[in-house]
Structure formats: C-alpha cells, structure tokens
Amino acid sequence: MRNLSLLTDLYEFSMANGFHHDLPTTNATFDVFYRRVPDAGSFVIAAGLQQVIETVRDFHFDDSDLAYFRQLGLWDADFLDYLANFKLDCTLQAVAEGTPVFPREPLLTVTGPIEQAQLLETVILNILNHQSLIATKSRRLTFAAAGRPIMEFGARRAQGPDSAIYGTRAAVIGGAKSTSNVLAAKLFDIPAAGTMAHSWIEAFPDELTAFRQWAARYPDNSALLVDTYDVLNSGVPNAITVFKELKRAGHQPVGIRIDSGDVTILAQQARKMLNNAGFPEAKITISNALDETIITSLIQQGAPIDNFGIGEKLITSASTPVLSGVYKLAATELNGHVEPKIKVSASREKLTIPGRKQVYRLYRKGTKTAFADLIALEDEPVTTTDTLAVFNSDPLSVDHAHTLSDFDARALLEPVTIDTTAISVKTLRATSQRQLSELPRATQRLVNPDIYPVYMTAALSRLQAELLQRATVKA
Numbered sequence: 458m459r460n461l462s463l464l465t466d467l468y469e470f471s472m473a474n475g476f477h478h479d480l481p482t483t484n485a486t487f488d489v490f491y492r493r494v495p496d497a498g499s500f501v502i503a504a505g506l507q508q509v510i511e512t513v514r515d516f517h518f519d520d521s522d523l524a525y526f527r528q529l530g531l532w533d534a535d536f537l538d539y540l541a542n543f544k545l546d547c548t549l550q551a552v553a554e555g556t557p558v559f560p561r562e563p564l565l566t567v568t569g570p571i572e573q574a575q576l577l578e579t580v581i582l583n584i585l586n587h588q589s590l591i592a593t594k595s596r597r598l599t600f601a602a603a604g605r606p607i608m609e610f611g612a613r614r615a616q617g618p619d620s621a622i623y624g625t626r627a628a629v630i631g632g633a634k635s636t637s638n639v640l641a642a643k644l645f646d647i648p649a650a651g652t653m654a655h656s657w658i659e660a661f662p663d664e665l666t667a668f669r670q671w672a673a674r675y676p677d678n679s680a681l682l683v684d685t686y687d688v689l690n691s692g693v694p695n696a697i698t699v700f701k702e703l704k705r706a707g708h709q710p711v712g713i714r715i716d717s718g719d720v721t722i723l724a725q726q727a728r729k730m731l732n733n734a735g736f737p738e739a740k741i742t743i744s745n746a747l748d749e750t751i752i753t754s755l756i757q758q759g760a761p762i763d764n765f766g767i768g769e770k771l772i773t774s775a776s777t778p779v780l781s782g783v784y785k786l787a788a789t790e791l792n793g794h795v796e797p798k799i800k801v802s803a804s805r806e807k808l809t810i811p812g813r814k815q816v817y818r819l820y821r822k823g824t825k826t827a828f829a830d831l832i833a834l835e836d837e838p839v840t841t842t843d844t845l846a847v848f849n850s851d852p853l854s855v856d857h858a859h860t861l862s863d864f865d866a867r868a869l870l871e872p873v874t875i876d877t878t879a880i881s882v883k884t885l886r887a888t889s890q891r892q893l894s895e896l897p898r899a900t901q902r903l904v905n906p907d908i909y910p911v912y913m914t915a916a917l918s919r920l921q922a923e924l925l926q927r928a929t930v931k932a
C-alpha cells in the first residue's frame with residue numbers, strides 16, 4: 458500500500474494548520490454518510506474499510522512531503538514540525554464491510570484531534586465512495602443474475618489501475634464470483650477465471666485448429682469462444698467436435714462463450730446443439746456490455762445462460778458513476794464537554810444529524826427480519842422492551858412521528874481495530890449476503906424498491922430541531 462497521506466484537497470491542510478493553532482486541544486467527530494442511492498436503489502453496500510484502515514495506519518509525512526510543503530510556502534514552521542512528527546490519534550467506528558446501509562446513517566465515524574480528523578476527509582471519501590459504489594452495482598447485477606455466477610471482466614475498461622484493482626475487490630464483496638484481473642485475484646485471494654479472446658481464434662488458420670490447440674493445452678479448462686465467425690454454423694459445431702475429442706481422451710469440456718449477436722436466440726440454439734451432442738453439462742457464458750437491465754431481460758426471455766461475464770458496466774458503475782458520500786462534522790469536544798454541531802445550508806436535504814451517534818438495525822422481536830434502522834445518540838439507551846417514539850430522519854419527510862414496539866436492536870457501528878488482519882473478500886461477500894437476507898425482499902428490487910425506514914430517536918430529533926433553530930437565529 459502506498460502512503461496516501463497527500464491524497465487530499467489542499468483546503469484540508471489549510472484548515473488543519475488553522476485548527477492546530479486556533480483550536481489546539483479540540484477533538485472532533487466526523488460522520489461519513491450518503492444521501493442518495495445510485496440507480497435509485499434503496500441501499501448502498503458499504504465497502505472499502507480495509508483500505509481506509511491501511512491508509513490511516515500508514516498516515517505520515519516523509520522528507521520529500523515536507524520539502525514540498527516548504528516549497529508551497531503556505532503553512533508555518535510550527536505546523537510543518539507537527540506534520541514531520543505526525544502521529545495519528547484518531548479512533549474510528551464503522552459498519553462491517555458488506556453491510557447494506559441506508560441514506561443519512563453514518564457508516565463510519567472518525568473522532569480525534571480536529572486537525573487530524575479533518576485531514577482524513579478526502580482520502581476516506583475517495584476510498585469508501587469508490588468501493589461502495591462498485592459493490593452496490595455488483596449487488597444489483599448479482600440480484601438480476603438470480604443465482605447465476607458473475608465473472609468480473611472489467612480491467613481493460615476501468616478508469617485506471619486503482620479502479621480495476623479495488624473495483625474488483627468491491628465487485629466481489631457485492632456478489633461477483635470470480636475475476637479475470639490477475640493482480641486483484643492475487644492481492645485479494647479471489648478465484649481467477651477466464652476464457653480466450655478472438656485473437657486466439659484469428660491467429661490460427663481456421664477456428665477448428667484454434668479450438669484444438671486450446672484444448673490440447675488446457676484439456677480441463679476448455680471454455681471456447683464461439684462467435685469469431687458464425688456462432689451456429691461454425692463456432693458451436695467446431696466446439697462440439699473438440700468436446701467429443703476431449704471426452705474420448707477422458708476430459709470434461711467446460712463450455713462456450715458467446716460475445717455478440719442476439720444472445721437469447723444464439724444461447725437457445727447452442728444449448729440444443731450441445732445437448733443433442735451429449736454435452737448437457739457444458740456451460741454457456743455470455744458477455745458483451747451486459748448490465749442489470751439486459752440480464753433481467755435475457756432471463757425473462759428464457760435464455761439458457763449459466764454465467765455472465767461483465768466488464769465495463771460493472772467496473773465503472775456506468776449507469777450511475779458516482780456515489781456522493783460526505784464527511785460531516787457532528788460534534789466537537791473541549792475539556793470533556795461535547796458540543797453537537799449541525800450544518801443547515803440552503804438545501805433542506807443537506808441538513809445534517811448532529812451529535813455522536815450509533816446506528817441500530819431493528820428486527821421484529823425474536824426474528825432476523827429487519828424492518829427499520831434507528832439513529833440514536835451514542836450514549837442513550839435504546840430500550841427494546843417498551844414502546845419507543847421515533848422520528849423519520851429524512852429532512853424532506855412529511856410523516857414524521859412513529860411508535861415502535863416488540864423489536865430487537867443490533868448496533869451497526871463497531872470500533873475499528875487498526876492493526877487487525879484483513880477479512881477475506883469471500884467472507885465479506887458472505888456477510889453481505891447474510892445481512893441482505895435480513896432485509897425486506899422488496900428493498901432489493903431493481904426498479905422502484907421499497908423505501909426502508911431510517912428513524913431517529915426522540916432525543917436526537919429534539920437535538921436536531923434545537924440546533925436548527927439556534928443556527929437559524931444566529932444567522
């Protein structure tokens with residue numbers, strides 16, 4: 458992992474310099490949350506915490522950084538000295554990677570000296586916004602594929618190396634089963650998988666020779682690309698010829714890949730031909746600019762597809778290429794006195810939720826069926842025995858007050874241990890799937906999903922109203 462301490466916006470350093478001098482003993486708590494879900498979905502899959510941990514663990518400034526700061530000439534010697542001896546003293550709380558999170562609820566909080574916590578804003582958002590975006594897109598594709606494996610094929614179309622590497626990691630957390638990206642596969646212990654490119658077939662005198670050469674080299678990994686010339690008149694018949702030869706030699710043919718044309722018609726015909734030739738177990742893999750809309754349509758058309766290879770639309774989240782997660786000041790602390798903070802702004806939607814907080818997932822009592830999330834003040838008890846008055850956390854909502862009873866509550870924000878060993882992405886994917894299974898199925902629908910309620914406790918709602926009123930009077 459590179460040192461990413463300078464991957465930040467200049468103003469973070471300018472503020473940190475000012476905080477260092479003007480608020481020298483003040484602590485701050487910042488919340489990471491987002492307001493809108495990509496593709497009009499109902500939740501985001503939180504991803505990227507491991508890379509945040511690695512970044513903050515290694516947060517320091519070396520001689521060349523300090524020389525550069527001197528050259529910039531923006532900050533004084535005392536602050537540069539502080540940076541030279543920088544020791545991060547922040548604590549993080551976060552939801553587990555793979556957790557489905559809803560608008561406005563903190564998925565990560567940072568508490569520590571205000572100049573330090575401020576400095577972390579940009580890099581934390583960079584990491585979490587990217588990986589959570591791709592994990593969420595991957596979850597949509599996985600949902601559309603309805604149990605058929607997704608192979609991640611996007612390295613060539615990702616926006617640069619980091620997007621390919623960490624995008625693949627996120628895609629697996631979101632549900633992808635394998636990747637063609639060898640570096641990501643090695644780094645994150647993801648199954649590496651793939652077929653062949655058209656160049657292999659073009660390079661030989663004819664398609665049959667190309668397939669035979671491949672089968673000779675990889676007799677137990679013979680997924681043949683059948684659309685270089687003519688899928689039904691040449692590709693599939695040649696593949697069947699080679700599959701028969703492989704079978705005679707005691708090998709199990711893997712299948713075919715189709716990368717163009719009307720996929721439903723081609724897959725249906727190819728399936729019949731393979732079955733008639735005695736290869737019902739040969740798999741059909743489809744690729745070519747697939748997204749969740751096309752996948753849903755193909756399945757609805759009855760296309761007999763076993764695997765989906767998905768590149769550009771997944772690795773770039775092409776339909777919604779940005780997740781606008783934010784990092785907002787929630788509280789300051791001076792001499793043990795915690796002061797909640799609010800941002801009002803001209804847009805009602807941007808009203809923040811003040812104070813140090815915890816997020817709870819609420820379940821119907823004695824079950825694993827979640828029905829709402831609850832944002833509470835960090836130190837207020839959330840009793841699950843009595844009825845609880847709660848308020849909609851959406852500043853644009855009209856139905857404000859609700860009463861809850863008969864529920865269990867699970868805290869989502871957990872302390873982050875900086876020197877913990879990384880959890881495998883396969884485990885994160887399983888955790889994510891388990892957590893998704895607790896949510897109402899209608900929240901996962903690709904079009905017009907049900908809105909899942911995110912409430913605030915009465916105390917938090919009151920605090921927000923008070924601060925809003927004070928801020929308005931002050932202004």
Ligand SMILES: Nc1ncnc2c1ncn2[C@@H]1O[C@H](COP(=O)(O)OP(=O)(O)OP(=O)(O)O)[C@@H](O)[C@H]1O
Binds near residue numbers: 722751
């Ligand atoms: N039966 C189908 N129903 C819905 N979408 C399909 C179907 N068959 C293919 N598609 C999708 O339609 C889009 C266009 O397919 P088409 O084969 O025309 O692509 P292309 O870009 O012309 O092919 P090529 O990759 O050879 O240039 C692709 O995203 C493909 O996945």
Ligand SMILES: O=P(O)(O)OC[C@H]1O[C@H](OP(=O)(O)OP(=O)(O)O)[C@H](O)[C@@H]1O
Binds near residue numbers: 614744770
């Ligand atoms: O379409 P994606 O979802 O990104 O999937 C990956 C694509 O990458 C390869 O295409 P290639 O680079 O060989 O170009 P071409 O097939 O478009 O000619 C492969 O054949 C897929 O079509």
Ligand SMILES: O=C(O)c1cccnc1
Binds near residue numbers: 650
């Ligand atoms: O292995 C494959 O089939 C593959 C890999 C990357 C892009 N397209 C296809």
